[in-house]
Amino acid sequence: xxxxxxxxxxSAPARRDEALCEGAVVLRGFALAGETPLLQAxxxxxxxxxFRHLVTPGGLRMSVAxxxxxxxxxxxxxxxxxxxxxxxxxxxxxxxxxxxxxxxADAAAAHAGFAGFVPDACLVNRYEAGTRLSLHQDRDERxxxxxxxxxxxGIPAMFLFGGLQRSDRPQRVPxxxxxxxxxxxxxRLRYHGVLPLKPNHHAALGDxxxxxxxxxxx
DNA sequence: AAGTAGCC
DNA sequence: TGAG
Numbered sequence: 512x513x514x515x516x517x518x519x520x521x522s523a524p525a526r527r528d529e530a531l532c533e534g535a536v537v538l539r540g541f542a543l544a545g546e547t548p549l550l551q552a553x554x555x556x557x558x559x560x561x562f563r564h565l566v567t568p569g570g571l572r573m574s575v576a577x578x579x580x581x582x583x584x585x586x587x588x589x590x591x592x593x594x595x596x597x598x599x600x601x602x603x604x605x606x607x608x609x610x611x612x613x614x615x616a617d618a619a620a621a622h623a624g625f626a627g628f629v630p631d632a633c634l635v636n637r638y639e640a641g642t643r644l645s646l647h648q649d650r651d652e653r654x655x656x657x658x659x660x661x662x663x664x665g666i667p668a669m670f671l672f673g674g675l676q677r678s679d680r681p682q683r684v685p686x687x688x689x690x691x692x693x694x695x696x697x698x699r700l701r702y703h704g705v706l707p708l709k710p711n712h713h714a715a716l717g718d719x720x721x722x723x724x725x726x727x728x729x
Numbered sequence: 730a731a732g733t734a735g736c737c
Numbered sequence: 738t739g740a741g
Contacts, residue, residue, distance in 0.1 A: 571732045587731065647731045677730095704731080 528622075531672050531682060534698030536623050542662050543689035545611050546715070549664065552609035553635065553721055556580050559606040560598050562637050568592070575644055576637040581608040583632040583728045585651065592651050594632060594728040608633045615691075616660045616725040623693035625658040630725035638668060638720040640710035646673055646681065646702045649726065657727035658695025664688055664723070665716035666708065673702035688713060 529537040542549065562576035565587040579585060583594040584605040598605055612633055620628035636644075649659055663686040670692065673681035681702065686692070694701060705722075712718055 565731080567730065567732060569730065569732065571730085573731060575731080577731095585731090592731070644731060645733090649731090 531684065531692075531694070532698055532701070534696035535672065535692070535694035535701065537684060537686070538619055538622060538691040538693065539687075540689040541619055541622070541691040542615055542664065545615055546664075546689070548609070548611040549615070549662075549723075550715060552611055553664075553723075555609070556606045556635060560584075560601065562635075563600055573644075574642045576642075578635045579605045580612070580633040580635065581605055581631050585632060585634045585726075585728070594651060612723065612725070615662065619660050619662075619691045619693055620658050620695075623658065623695070625693065625695050628658060628660065628725070628727070630657075630660070630727050632726045632728040634724040634726070636722040636724065638666075638705065638708050638722065639718060641707050642705075642720075643707040644705040646671060646677055646704040648700050648702055650700065652726055652728045654727055655699050656695075658693055658699065660725040661692045662723040662725075663690045663692075663720065665713045665720040666711035666718065668708055668720050668722075669706040671702075671704040671706060673704075675700055675702070677702055688716075 527539050560578045562578050565573050568591050586595050616630050617628050667687050670684040670686045671681035673679050
């Protein structure tokens with residue numbers, strides 16, 4: 512079992528943290544210590560709640576394929592964006608969030624200054640070449656005092672980290688396998704997104720990027 | 730508008 | 738032509 516402390520202890524010597532702004536930081540390679548259990552856990556989740564392309568309220572298909580773990584899952588359809596305890600594709604609850612995920616999320620949040628993070632929602636995003644996520648705010652959660660923890664696995668992506676207004680020009684942040692971004696406090700409502708991915712290959716994951724986003728939704 | 734098209 |  513990889514404990515929260517172990518995540519920090521193993522990965523600390525080789526890492527370099529990069530502040531994006533007050534309340535937001537990139538923890539380079541933070542997720543590398545627990546890599547193998549993470550990959551198995553993702554396969555288990557996808558077996559119970561397969562990846563699917565959600566539809567926006569405007570009726571358009573998102574290029575990112577998504578699934579969820581935890582007591583609440585983020586979904587989108589013609590009725591809007593929301594968290595729901597039931598997978599609409601199966602009628603069953605989302606799979607539980609694996610302990611290794613929760614330990615990683617808590618360790619990363621604590622490292623960024625947000626102690627005691629207990630997420631109830633884990634959104635699992637799958638990107639392939641060409642997949643993008645346009646600039647948006649995470650604003651469907653009840654308590655904006657809780658941070659967001661975002662884990663990158665697989666092929667690299669260019670993360671966009673903007674301001675509190677959509678018109679603010681975003682920073683471009685290259686993210687690689689194992690990088691973790693944490694934002695909260697004054698940065699909690701910053702706009703963010705992902706540029707279209709370039710075709711690429713990762714030894715462990717193949718031609719995809721998996722992003723785990725941890726949130727306290729309720 | 731968590732999307733896309735269209736235009737510069 | 739294509740990134741923005």
